[in-house]
Amino acid sequence: MIKLKINGEERELDVDPDTPLLWVIRDELKLTGTKFGCGVAQCGACTVHLDGSPVRACQTPISDVEDSEIRTIEYVVGSSASKEGKAVQAAWRALDVVQCGYCQSGQMMSAVALLTTNKKPSDKDIDTAMNGNVCRCATYQRIRAAIHDAAKRLEA
Amino acid sequence: MTYQQKIKDGETLDLSRRSFLAIAGGAGVGLMIGLKVDPAAAANTAQGAIEFNPFVKVSPDGAVTVIVKHLDKGQGVATGLATIVAEEMDADWATIRTEFAPANPNLYANLAFKAQGTGGSTSIANSWDQYRTAAVTARAALVNAAAEAWKVPAGEITVVKGVISHPSGKKGSFGEFAEKAGASKTPPAVSPQTPPFKNPTKYVLIGKEGLHRVDNDSKTDGTAIYTQDLHVPGMLVAVVAHPPKFGAKPKSFDDAEAKKVKGVEQVVQIPTGVAVLAKNTWAAIKGRNALKVEWDDGAAEGRGSDALMAACKDAVSKPGVATATNTGDAEGALRGAAKVIEADYAFPYLAHAAMEPMNAIAEVKDGAVKITTGAQFQSIDLFVASKVAGVPMDKVTIDTVWAGGSFGRRAVPTSDYIAEALTIAKGIDGKAPVKLVWTREDDMKGGYYRPMYAHKVKAAIGADGMPVAWHHRIAGQSIMTGTAMEPLLVKDGVDDTSVEGASNLAYSVPNLKVELTTIKAGVPVLWWRSVGHTHTAHAVETMIDELAFAAGKDPVEYRLALLKDKPRHAGVLKLAAEKAGWKAGEKLEKGRGRGVAVHESFNSFVAQVVDVTIKDDGQVKVDRVVAAVDCGLVVNPDVVRAQVEGGVGFGLGAALRNAVTLKDGVVQEGNFDKYKPLRISDMPHVEVHIVPSQEKPTGIGEPGVPPIAPALANAIFAATGKRVRDLPIGDQKFTSV
Ligand code: FES
Ligand code: FES
Numbered sequence: 001m002i003k004l005k006i007n008g009e010e011r012e013l014d015v016d017p018d019t020p021l022l023w024v025i026r027d028e029l030k031l032t033g034t035k036f037g038c039g040v041a042q043c044g045a046c047t048v049h050l051d052g053s054p055v056r057a058c059q060t061p062i063s064d065v066e067d068s069e070i071r072t073i074e075y076v077v078g079s080s081a082s083k084e085g086k087a088v089q090a091a092w093r094a095l096d097v098v099q100c101g102y103c104q105s106g107q108m109m110s111a112v113a114l115l116t117t118n119k120k121p122s123d124k125d126i127d128t129a130m131n132g133n134v135c136r137c138a139t140y141q142r143i144r145a146a147i148h149d150a151a152k153r154l155e156a
Numbered sequence: 157m158t159y160q161q162k163i164k165d166g167e168t169l170d171l172s173r174r175s176f177l178a179i180a181g182g183a184g185v186g187l188m189i190g191l192k193v194d195p196a197a198a199a200n201t202a203q204g205a206i207e208f209n210p211f212v213k214v215s216p217d218g219a220v221t222v223i224v225k226h227l228d229k230g231q232g233v234a235t236g237l238a239t240i241v242a243e244e245m246d247a248d249w250a251t252i253r254t255e256f257a258p259a260n261p262n263l264y265a266n267l268a269f270k271a272q273g274t275g276g277s278t279s280i281a282n283s284w285d286q287y288r289t290a291a292v293t294a295r296a297a298l299v300n301a302a303a304e305a306w307k308v309p310a311g312e313i314t315v316v317k318g319v320i321s322h323p324s325g326k327k328g329s330f331g332e333f334a335e336k337a338g339a340s341k342t343p344p345a346v347s348p349q350t351p352p353f354k355n356p357t358k359y360v361l362i363g364k365e366g367l368h369r370v371d372n373d374s375k376t377d378g379t380a381i382y383t384q385d386l387h388v389p390g391m392l393v394a395v396v397a398h399p400p401k402f403g404a405k406p407k408s409f410d411d412a413e414a415k416k417v418k419g420v421e422q423v424v425q426i427p428t429g430v431a432v433l434a435k436n437t438w439a440a441i442k443g444r445n446a447l448k449v450e451w452d453d454g455a456a457e458g459r460g461s462d463a464l465m466a467a468c469k470d471a472v473s474k475p476g477v478a479t480a481t482n483t484g485d486a487e488g489a490l491r492g493a494a495k496v497i498e499a500d501y502a503f504p505y506l507a508h509a510a511m512e513p514m515n516a517i518a519e520v521k522d523g524a525v526k527i528t529t530g531a532q533f534q535s536i537d538l539f540v541a542s543k544v545a546g547v548p549m550d551k552v553t554i555d556t557v558w559a560g561g562s563f564g565r566r567a568v569p570t571s572d573y574i575a576e577a578l579t580i581a582k583g584i585d586g587k588a589p590v591k592l593v594w595t596r597e598d599d600m601k602g603g604y605y606r607p608m609y610a611h612k613v614k615a616a617i618g619a620d621g622m623p624v625a626w627h628h629r630i631a632g633q634s635i636m637t638g639t640a641m642e643p644l645l646v647k648d649g650v651d652d653t654s655v656e657g658a659s660n661l662a663y664s665v666p667n668l669k670v671e672l673t674t675i676k677a678g679v680p681v682l683w684w685r686s687v688g689h690t691h692t693a694h695a696v697e698t699m700i701d702e703l704a705f706a707a708g709k710d711p712v713e714y715r716l717a718l719l720k721d722k723p724r725h726a727g728v729l730k731l732a733a734e735k736a737g738w739k740a741g742e743k744l745e746k747g748r749g750r751g752v753a754v755h756e757s758f759n760s761f762v763a764q765v766v767d768v769t770i771k772d773d774g775q776v777k778v779d780r781v782v783a784a785v786d787c788g789l790v791v792n793p794d795v796v797r798a799q800v801e802g803g804v805g806f807g808l809g810a811a812l813r814n815a816v817t818l819k820d821g822v823v824q825e826g827n828f829d830k831y832k833p834l835r836i837s838d839m840p841h842v843e844v845h846i847v848p849s850q851e852k853p854t855g856i857g858e859p860g861v862p863p864i865a866p867a868l869a870n871a872i873f874a875a876t877g878k879r880v881r882d883l884p885i886g887d888q889k890f891t892s893v
Contacts, residue, residue, distance in 0.1 A: 016418055016438075019438050020438065023436060023437050023438035026385075026437070027387075027393075027436040027437055027438070028436070030387060031378075032378070032381070032384070032385035033377070033378020033379065034378070035382075035384070035511075035512070035560070036384060036437075036513075036593075037511055037512075037513075037596065038596040038827055038828050039441075039595055039596055039827075040596070040827050040828075040829070042596075042827055042828035042829055043511070043596075043828055043833075045511065072378070073377070073378040074377075074378050077376065077377050077378070078377070089376050089377065092376045093368065093372050093373065093376055096368055096369050096372055096794055096798065097376075098230075098369065098371065098372060098375040098376060099230030099231070099232070099561075099798060099802055100229050100230030100510070100511060100512070100558070100559065100560045100561040100562075101230065101371060101374075101375030101376075101380050101558065101560070102382060102510075102511040102512045102560025102561060103511050103560075104375055104376060105378050108376065126836065127836055127837040128837075130836045131835050131836055131837050133836070134511070134828060134833045134835065135511070135805075135836075136509060136510055136511045136561050136563070136806070136833060137230045137511070137561060137802045137805075137806070138801065138802045138803075138804070138805020138806050138808075138809070138834055138839065139798070139801070139802060139805075140805060140834075140835075140836040140839035141801050141805075141839055141841065141842055142798070142801070143836060144836065144839075
């Protein structure tokens with residue numbers, strides 16, 4: 001049995017300890033907002049927060065995270081969202097960032113983490129923080145604009 | 157290659173045109189598949205919504221649901237169709253919902269294909285009259301119902317934002333009259349009784365800013381559902397070991413280790429590999445990785461990409477097997493010309509690499525089949541599913557969900573991933589629904605690439621610097637040969653998708669010859685966002701640039717002089733040049749360059765001006781792209797801008813560094829570490845300007861892609877004096893001049 005603290009709840013699950021967090025989240029907990037894109041920490045679609053820091057769930061064995069507070073997109077932009085989570089979602093919506101949308105949970109998770117530690121990121125900060133998140137629809141220009149927009153919303 | 161798919165050992169499913177048409181009911185109906193129409197099943201009516209016609213439902217609470225017959229894989233067609241309906245119904249945008257149509261080609265055919273499917277940037281164009289008709293007839297039914305109830309003339313009634321009102325003060329919502337109005341079902345075909353469409357000057361939604369995408373909310377809170385996210389009760393997840401070489405098949409396998417993986421339930425051999433079925437995805441992946449499979453390579457493609465490119469290069473060094481265009485006497489004019497420029501081009505295989513790897517859910521039960529996936533070519537998928545399952549087509553249901561990208565990959569003449577899911581479901585005798593999951597590696601190595609091509613162009617200019625002859629040879633695999641589309645798109649040995657964009661050269665050149673040699677290879681190929689234009693635009697738009705320089709003329713002015721009878725090409729070219737601050741003869745400071753390209757594809761016109769910087773390490777950085785587009789009347793300007801921004805990024809990533817390569821028949825790239833996608837740090841600033849137009853709307857999903865590579869190459873030339881004719885640019889280092 002593996003114990004998890006996820007989205008403010010404690011869960012006990014009967015899974016192999018080597019199972020990547022991604023598949024526990026998606027297949028066991030049915031939190032499907034976190035996506036599978038590459039499985040090898042190359043695309044960021046599976047980004048979740050571990051004690052507030054962005055990590056790639058596809059390369060995080062479940063046995064490594066028993067002591068951490070895990071948060072997924074459902075929580076981070078949901079009703080208990082932080083002000084950064086709310087600002088990022090509002091900015092994403094205002095600018096119609098999404099196309100196919102498949103990468104966007106991961107993008108928003110990385111963006112929230114960035115804005116939590118850096119209130120006013122420069123383009124360069126954004127490139128550094130977001131370079132691990134691939135968007136095959138290439139919505140990057142709007143992602144950048146939305147992060148600046150979210151930063152402005154946080155100032156206000 | 158021939159598109160045949162093994163369904164069982166020794167039994168081949170013939171997916172050729174003949175068998176397709178036999179099922180479809182003969183060539184006379186084009187690609188239309190004759191299905192029995194069950195009105196009740198035509199649209200799964202939810203929450204008491206009243207169906208007005210196959211495209212519009214109104215619920216008692218006033219919500220209008222638009223049935224979207226096209227797959228939305230990010231291009232925004234759900235938003236586009238919803239906008240058209242809301243506009244013509246005078247509905248309240250806030251109450252608009254969308255739902256994907258079921259697979260039913262009788263109701264939901266793409267009128268451009270006469271088959272249900274999405275592609276060729278046709279969605280808005282083919283739906284324009286159809287959805288407007290559906291909306292105005294639904295609106296008229298509501299107005300008539302109100303007129304009857306209020307005993308007033310219908311002509312005195314007005315509708316604003318879903319509220320029906322009469323000058324007497326009577327008011328009602330769509331919802332109040334839905335039931336009564338919906339009873340008088342009207343077929344949405346234009347007839348003399350069809351109420352007139354709205355005058356475009358009265359539009360409040362079409363062409364307007366500020367409308368948000370219909371999928372904006374669900375894709376920003378994690379609730380949008382893709383195939384990958386579905387959990388059907390009792391379902392098993394299947395992950396398949398595929399052969400390393402195309403055309404190989406499993407000889408034998410050892411599943412002892414695979415079966416030890418907790419959660420693995422069953423292992424089945426299928427013609428395309430060996431499938432591991434498990435209770436969850438991770439167990440299926442682990443099980444698959446633990447399989448030991450021996451492959452029979454007897455019929456496999458064993459050549460590497462170098463050998464395949466050599467075959468293409470060899471072909472363009474000789475006269476083409478087929479001639480696509482021949483006006484005047486290009487070879488004769490070249491012989492006598494003052495100045496001839498000759499150039500060779502090479503283009504690699506490209507993977508679509510949609511963000512969501514291919515997947516599908518298949519259920520086989522009681523002689524019926526249900527498929528759930530991001531289905532893009534439902535007519536073909538229905539046909540393939542019925543053949544694979546051995547059931548009549550009216551026993552096949554296909555539910556379409558949001559797709560995490562496609563770029564063409566989900567519309568496959570063999571429905572490969574759907575057929576595989578269904579074959580597995582059949583292989584376990586339908587005992588559980590099967591979700592087939594391809595990993596990124598399965599997707600990248602799974603074939604159906606943009607074909608590899610070689611081009612050779614010889615062009616000549618006369619004493620005045622203007623082109624007198626253009627002789628263009630192209631060689632590569634044919635996308636259409638062997639598919640159901642062959643009769644429509646392959647004529648006299650010319651697959652139009654191999655030459656489109658070159659065979660119809662926009663520039664007026666008196667002597668033009670375009671030849672094609674089709675190469676046969678066992679690597680499955682497919683359309684890739686903008687299809688033939690992905691390579692023809694590069695050859696044409698860099699060559700015209702070479703000619704302009706050889707003539708000592710400005711590249712924009714030179715093009716315009718050759719586009720005198722092409723006002724829409726000229727229009728976007730002028731607009732892009734103006735917005736980019738293009739100045740004839742201007743040389744940017746050392747290390748920087750500006751280039752231009754203009755191209756028509758899918759009846760839309762796009763010009764792009766690219767600014768680059770050559771970095772100290774000799775690599776190229778794209779700073780800015782200014783695009784101008786003419787796609788006729790624009791339904792959603794922001795969606796058009798988004799598609800061009802995305803098209804630029806998609807094409808740029810490929811031009812900079814994407815190639816699928818094979819060594820002895822084995823694909824070398826498996827994930828994003830080797831097939832390196834464009835990342836945010838690579839993304840230039842993109843500006844999109846739209847030419848106002850009242851022409852019928854045309855496509856925008858693809859036309860943003862073709863100009864970017866040649867405009868980039870021309871900008872690199874301006875900065876370095878070096879021509880980029882082969883793609884991708886890769887690790888090449890440049891020196892500024
Ligand atoms: S799925 Fe984890 S980084 Fe791609
Ligand atoms: S929106 Fe499609 S991959 Fe990012």
